[in-house]
Amino acid sequence: MEIVTSQLANGVVVGTTIALTALGLTLIFGIMHIVNLAHGEFYALGAYFTWVAYSLLNKFWVSAAIGIVATAIIGAALLMIFYDKLKGAGPLRWALLTLGFGYVLRELMQLVFGTDFKLVAPPLEGTIPWAGGVYRIAVTVAGLLLILALALFLKKSRYGVLIRAIANNRDAAALVGVSTKTIYTWVALISAGLAGAAGAFMLPVTSAYPTMGLEIMIMAFVVVVVGGMGNIQGALIASLLAGLAQSLLTLIVEPTVATIIVLVAFMLVLVVRREGLQKLW
Amino acid sequence: MLKVQNLCAGYGPVQVLWDINLAVPARKVVCVVGRNGVGKSTLLNTIAGLADRRSGALCLSGESITQLSTAQRARSGIGYVPQQREICPDLTVEENLLVPIYALGLEPAKLSAVYGRFARLKERRYQVAGSLSGGERKLLAFARVMLCSPKIFLIDEPTEGLMPSAVVEISGLIARCREEGAAVLLVEQNLQVIEAVADRIHLMNSGRIELTLDKFDEAQIVKYLGV
Amino acid sequence: MVNALSKSWSLAISAVFLSVLPLVLPDYYLYLATELLIWALFALSLDLLLGYTGLPSFGHAIFFGIPAYAVGIILTAGYPLIVALLVAVVAASLTGLILGYLATRTGGIGYIIVTLLASFAVFLIAFSWTNLTGGENGLYISRAGTLAALSTQAAYAIVAVSTALIFLGARWLVRSNYGLLLVGIKTNETRAQAMGYNTQLYKFQITIVSAMIAGVAGVLYALLARSLSAELVGPELSTEAVIWVLLGGTQTLLGPMLGAALFILIKQALNTIRAYPIFLGLLFIVVVVWAPSGLLKLPKGLWKSFRRRNTR
Numbered sequence: 001m002e003i004v005t006s007q008l009a010n011g012v013v014v015g016t017t018i019a020l021t022a023l024g025l026t027l028i029f030g031i032m033h034i035v036n037l038a039h040g041e042f043y044a045l046g047a048y049f050t051w052v053a054y055s056l057l058n059k060f061w062v063s064a065a066i067g068i069v070a071t072a073i074i075g076a077a078l079l080m081i082f083y084d085k086l087k088g089a090g091p092l093r094w095a096l097l098t099l100g101f102g103y104v105l106r107e108l109m110q111l112v113f114g115t116d117f118k119l120v121a122p123p124l125e126g127t128i129p130w131a132g133g134v135y136r137i138a139v140t141v142a143g144l145l146l147i148l149a150l151a152l153f154l155k156k157s158r159y160g161v162l163i164r165a166i167a168n169n170r171d172a173a174a175l176v177g178v179s180t181k182t183i184y185t186w187v188a189l190i191s192a193g194l195a196g197a198a199g200a201f202m203l204p205v206t207s208a209y210p211t212m213g214l215e216i217m218i219m220a221f222v223v224v225v226v227g228g229m230g231n232i233q234g235a236l237i238a239s240l241l242a243g244l245a246q247s248l249l250t251l252i253v254e255p256t257v258a259t260i261i262v263l264v265a266f267m268l269v270l271v272v273r274r275e276g277l278q279k280l281w
Numbered sequence: 282m283l284k285v286q287n288l289c290a291g292y293g294p295v296q297v298l299w300d301i302n303l304a305v306p307a308r309k310v311v312c313v314v315g316r317n318g319v320g321k322s323t324l325l326n327t328i329a330g331l332a333d334r335r336s337g338a339l340c341l342s343g344e345s346i347t348q349l350s351t352a353q354r355a356r357s358g359i360g361y362v363p364q365q366r367e368i369c370p371d372l373t374v375e376e377n378l379l380v381p382i383y384a385l386g387l388e389p390a391k392l393s394a395v396y397g398r399f400a401r402l403k404e405r406r407y408q409v410a411g412s413l414s415g416g417e418r419k420l421l422a423f424a425r426v427m428l429c430s431p432k433i434f435l436i437d438e439p440t441e442g443l444m445p446s447a448v449v450e451i452s453g454l455i456a457r458c459r460e461e462g463a464a465v466l467l468v469e470q471n472l473q474v475i476e477a478v479a480d481r482i483h484l485m486n487s488g489r490i491e492l493t494l495d496k497f498d499e500a501q502i503v504k505y506l507g508v
Numbered sequence: 509m510v511n512a513l514s515k516s517w518s519l520a521i522s523a524v525f526l527s528v529l530p531l532v533l534p535d536y537y538l539y540l541a542t543e544l545l546i547w548a549l550f551a552l553s554l555d556l557l558l559g560y561t562g563l564p565s566f567g568h569a570i571f572f573g574i575p576a577y578a579v580g581i582i583l584t585a586g587y588p589l590i591v592a593l594l595v596a597v598v599a600a601s602l603t604g605l606i607l608g609y610l611a612t613r614t615g616g617i618g619y620i621i622v623t624l625l626a627s628f629a630v631f632l633i634a635f636s637w638t639n640l641t642g643g644e645n646g647l648y649i650s651r652a653g654t655l656a657a658l659s660t661q662a663a664y665a666i667v668a669v670s671t672a673l674i675f676l677g678a679r680w681l682v683r684s685n686y687g688l689l690l691v692g693i694k695t696n697e698t699r700a701q702a703m704g705y706n707t708q709l710y711k712f713q714i715t716i717v718s719a720m721i722a723g724v725a726g727v728l729y730a731l732l733a734r735s736l737s738a739e740l741v742g743p744e745l746s747t748e749a750v751i752w753v754l755l756g757g758t759q760t761l762l763g764p765m766l767g768a769a770l771f772i773l774i775k776q777a778l779n780t781i782r783a784y785p786i787f788l789g790l791l792f793i794v795v796v797v798w799a800p801s802g803l804l805k806l807p808k809g810l811w812k813s814f815r816r817r818n819t820r
Contacts, residue, residue: 035620037747082797091617092564093796096754099747100792107785158383161372165380168369171331174351175361176381176425181350218628225621256636263629270622271613 002130007247009132013205015243016143017198022220022227022235023147024194028079029224030231031167031187034094038078038101040217041109042192046071046199047208048109051118054203060123064200068193071200075192080185102213110210118208139201146197147236150190154232159186218259219246222266242266282307282464283328283359283433288337290327296335297323299488303466305433310455310465310478315485316507321468322364324485325435328466329361330354342432356385360431360463364438367422370411374402377410377421381428395424416447423454433464440471452477470506472499518762526668535660542664545671546729547772548765551752552678553721558750559758560682561714562694564616567623568749570607570630571722573741575600576730580647581640589653596727597720604719612708624743631742646737655731667728674721678761681717690714691759755795757802767802 025039050060050067057063078101086093122135131137154160165173166183174180198216199208206212223242227234242262249258288301297320305311313321326332328339330351339347346354355361368377375392382391396403399420405413410421419439426434436455440448452474458465459478469475475482476497484492484505494501529541550572557563578599582592607626614622634641641647655663681687692700693707700707730736739745748771756767774791778784 029617033617035617037624082793085797089796089800091620092558092750093754093800095564095566095620096747096750096792097796100789100796103785103789103792105789107783107789111783111786161376161379162383164372164376165369168371169366171351171363172367172369172425173380173384174331175329175355175363176384176429177352177355178380178384179350179352218625221621221625225618225625254636256632260629260632260636263625263632267622267625267629271610 004248004251005130006132007251008244009130009136011244011247012240013136013140013243014247015240016140017202018216018219018223018243019147019236019239020143020194020198020201021216022223022239023150023232024191025217025220026224026227026232026235027187027194028191031163032079032184033091034079034098035091036079036191037095037099037217038075038105039098039191039195039220040213040215041102041105042071042075042195042213043199043202043216044109044208044210044213045074045105046196047203047212048113048118048199049196050200050203051113051120051208054120060120060204064197064203067200067203068196071196072189072193075195076185076188079188079192080181083181083184106210106213113208113210115210118203120204120207122204135204139205143198143201146194150194151232159183163187218263222263226266226269238266282342283466284338284340285324285328286338286340288324288327288339289335290323290332290337291335292323292332297332297488298327301337301490303483303490305464305466307432307464308459308462309480310459310467312475312479312482313466313468313485314470314475314482314502315505319485320488321485322437325361325363325437325466325468328354328435329359352384355429355431358430358432359435360426360429360433361435362419362422362426362437362439364441364468368410368418368425370409372410373407374410374413374421375406377425378402378428381425385429387428391428395428399424416443416450419443419447419451420454423451427458431463433466434458435466437468438470439467440469440474448474472502475502522762523672526672529668530661530664538660538664542660542667542732543729544769544772545664545667546725546732547752547768549671549674549725549728550722551749551756551764551768552675552761553718553725554749555753555758555761555764556678556682556690556714556718556721558753559760559764560687560694561690561711563711563715564620564750565607565623565718565746566620566743566750567607567625567627567630567746568718568722569741569743569745570603570627571600571719572726572729572745573634573736573738574603574630574726575723576726576736576740577634577641577647579727579730580649580736583649583653584647593727596723600719600723600726601716603723604716607719608712608715612712624746627741627743627746631738634738634741641736641738643738646735649730649734649736651734654734655728656734663732667732670724670728674724675761675765678721682761686710751792751795754800755802760802763802 021039021043024042025036028034028036046067049070050063053063053066054060082097086097122133124135124138126134128134128137154164162173162178162183163186165178166180170180199212219242223235223238227236227238245262245265246258249261253261283305285301285303289296289299291297301324303311313324315321323332327334330349334347338345341358346357346359349357369380378392378395381387382389396406401417402421402424405417410418413421439451439455443451448471455465455467455478467478479497482494482497482502483490484494484501486505492501530538533541553571554565554568557565557568575596578596579592582595583589607623610622610626635643637643651657655666682690689700689705689710693710697707726740749768752768752771753764754767755771756763756765758764775788778787781787
């Protein structure tokens, strides 16, 4: 029985990680209409940057903050560098451009860090019966707090209002002086930062390795589509579902098979309900 | 105030406007009249930077705005109230008004000034803008643009589909804009409104200005409206 | 008129070029040319979806790899070639049906993501279902009864003739009213619907046609290369194919075919360099940013931006 509850707890951790990554994806999609195929690499960058900072400073939470900020800056720089050149380009060209970024980033990380696992000991020790490691719980709480902060930021803050205005009606926002490029830069920073946060938080759990981004990105895309593209609440719930399903399935089948089952199940949802799980809640 | 010289424009490969020349002085209302599809809205879109300029020049109080983005034009004094999609429908009324305040870094006190002027918007401040009636939507669109204190208003068929009482309210609003010193470039089909506010009328046909009237001339206008 | 003339000229030149190749090329290069023709055929099938109908499939490798695996699995199980081909046809139609249905359920960006995920799911299945596909080790088809049992020239001839016939068929299709309608759906689907066309049906049909052509390419590949791996259904090949089409210029049929050949040659040249995916990624970026309408039109685009800069 304890193995089931600890897998449940694990599922919540995985779900939170997917949610952080997926929210970045859904933000950039909902506001800039970009399918960012390099998003998974931002997650990996977050983990690697944190690892580098940790090996220099030996303080995990500070290193995580550094990792997140560095990822946000690099991610936003990549997304905005060709923004003017790609003005008016459809989703296809953006998808291919970010795919190209993905190739380059993944290979660079492999060149710089090698293919071995970069380990970091969890900053919080000890376990809680029925629930697993203390660090995992702390990370879940931190992740959910971050998501809450994002929701509040979008709802209440100055930039939040401007971001929602652009997402809702780009022209009407521009006509009263909202600079789309500035807002997009902010959105790109937040989006990459969220992926970086997920990567930084998972570093002590999964350690860092070059293909980690690819794996999480697939899941993130699944939940973004199923949760209703551009829909934050939907992505959050779908993420937790996917994380739980995957963790529980690994009790009975191989991890790859668990991934396949989750993938196929979610795609079936999409076939049955075109708008995904949106509007079910 | 606004000068349009030899303007050719359109959307992507499709050219809609040919060689448009016009000027809108301060404290004047210039009307553009023509049938649907002759390029009136495209003209306003081009001035606001939403359609693609092919050639020609746009000057606002002596300075060229041709290279500016839509947001930059809004900041330098172009206030555009489009016919459709003029507000953010999923945001509340108050949030819609906060957008220009935040974007231009205005004082929050401006909000209560707007509410003082448009009591109906204050009543509905927490309502989602998409649920407003047609007339209220227009008021909100005007209020948003007025917050940017534009030098010139571009207004696209503001009375289309509104109830007579709302039409009166809107034409009063246009007159107020003029009195407060702004220039107005108005696209309008409603003859009463044209007669009430227009100082000069450009008659458009298939992407060109064919005739300019300095006085209201119902016979000519009706010909171009093709009623 | 001049345009049509020059186009039929380019067709004649291509035909002559293709028929002279086996006479002049040594075996190794002729084999390479055969493989390039297969990839060109695959690119053509994607252009029908992506270029003509505006369906940005990021999972096109499914249509290539599944029939290829079908042939491989049946042949390895000891059945004759004709059974394998029949099964491949069934497999191609089934995948076409499923993804065609998906195409009608999602549009635009959703289609990109769903096809990409589908490709990834099929890749995982091919990779982990070791009993059926050989999994990580791949699937090897024995020589007898495949193209490899023939002379290099004969194999080339079979592939070249099938490619040429399918190309002509596709050319006829896109020039017919049907093809115009497909372009109409791409440019403005709402208008096509308003004109009374059932656009979903057309999207469904063209997906199946495209799946069939990609399937032919996949089967030819299986019979020629005789070694199949999960990459043949995976997202990497899927996305690369999109770049081939873009590189050659969408909505031209011939362009994507040249794009495929060019890309694979570049890739082979880079293959020896360490960390060549970096160059691959950079190539993606260059194509998307500077040559969005195809490398063949790149000089024109550069000239245009040069002139624009000077007139400003």
